[in-house]
Amino acid sequence: MNLRSRSCVIAAGVAVAVLAKTQACSVCGCSLSSDWGLQDYSETPGALFSLRYEYFDQDQLRAGTGTVSRHDFPLPHEEELQVSTANRNVMLQLDDAINPEWAVSIQLPYRDRSHQTIAEGDTDVSSSHARGLGDARVLVRYLPKGTLTHRWMLQVGLQVPTGRFDQDFATGPQAGERLDRGLQLGTGTTDLLAGAAWFGRPAVSWGLFTQVLLDQPLAERDAFAPGASLTFNGGVRWLNAGNLTPQLQLNIRTEDRERGVNSDRANSGGTVAFLSPGITAQFSARLGAYVFVQLPVYQRWNGLQLQPRALVITGLNCRW
Numbered sequence: 001m002n003l004r005s006r007s008c009v010i011a012a013g014v015a016v017a018v019l020a021k022t023q024a025c026s027v028c029g030c031s032l033s034s035d036w037g038l039q040d041y042s043e044t045p046g047a048l049f050s051l052r053y054e055y056f057d058q059d060q061l062r063a064g065t066g067t068v069s070r071h072d073f074p075l076p077h078e079e080e081l082q083v084s085t086a087n088r089n090v091m092l093q094l095d096d097a098i099n100p101e102w103a104v105s106i107q108l109p110y111r112d113r114s115h116q117t118i119a120e121g122d123t124d125v126s127s128s129h130a131r132g133l134g135d136a137r138v139l140v141r142y143l144p145k146g147t148l149t150h151r152w153m154l155q156v157g158l159q160v161p162t163g164r165f166d167q168d169f170a171t172g173p174q175a176g177e178r179l180d181r182g183l184q185l186g187t188g189t190t191d192l193l194a195g196a197a198w199f200g201r202p203a204v205s206w207g208l209f210t211q212v213l214l215d216q217p218l219a220e221r222d223a224f225a226p227g228a229s230l231t232f233n234g235g236v237r238w239l240n241a242g243n244l245t246p247q248l249q250l251n252i253r254t255e256d257r258e259r260g261v262n263s264d265r266a267n268s269g270g271t272v273a274f275l276s277p278g279i280t281a282q283f284s285a286r287l288g289a290y291v292f293v294q295l296p297v298y299q300r301w302n303g304l305q306l307q308p309r310a311l312v313i314t315g316l317n318c319r320w
Helices: 003-015
Strands: 046-064 081-097 102-118 126-133 136-142 150-160 191-203 206-217 229-238 244-255 270-282 287-308 311-319
Touching: 081 287, 244 287
Parallel strands: none
Antiparallel strands: 046 081, 046 287, 046 311, 081 102, 102 126, 102 136, 136 150, 150 191, 191 206, 206 229, 229 244, 244 270, 270 287, 287 311
16 A cells, blocks of 8 residues: 555544543443544545444443442432443444545444443332434534645534433333433434544654544533533554554543433533554455454543443444
């Protein structure tokens, strides 16, 4: 692959990054910029289809910068004590490069989430299991002409409320009661998305990128709005001559508290930093794959929130 092709790869890859935000009740999502590892996706017009899978089990109860044990709280307790939340997410994405400078990305998530908690005043576990579409995203990116060694990218778009937010607990003392809004498949709100990225190649065998994305809910829906979030991604990868490309990312996400009568304001919002090693593989000019592990290296959460010990992300990319 020549120098120009590799620069195009980095530009297109960063532009279609999937950035999910933390929601209330510690329903976090992967903030990894996995698509940066795509290869042979150039500036020429065309379409790219991506299928991404995430798994993370939130089984660690945290407060501030440390961990706490549920066994330290007598039951019944005046606060909710969450037990676990297992997340299995699939993201479908279509990226259409209209021309070398403009492209549109559509991202549609499918969520499978099992949740267990001991509600305020209860002594037994209540549980829920939700499956269905999450909130879709539509992003437009603009890549002004750059050089072979660096380039900028701007993106703007909307997250739209395609996911349900009316699901109830299925079993336990809370059966039939409404699930917390932060644990629903969708937020119910429309969010403005805006971001920028820089990517470059300071040496023949190394690529770098930085990216920031703002997610700002525009209004409350049914007396709830998630907190605004800001996500920063940075990464380095070794551009060797083979089909396997190692990569290391730093992913930082900070989010405000929820707002509205139906929010859990006391137990929402915070900051987390992940170190994310991974590798991408190119099977042909059209087909590629990747796998990453996200490891939290810093966390600060408001109230009591469940967090995962690690996240696993894998995916396939096909260009046509």
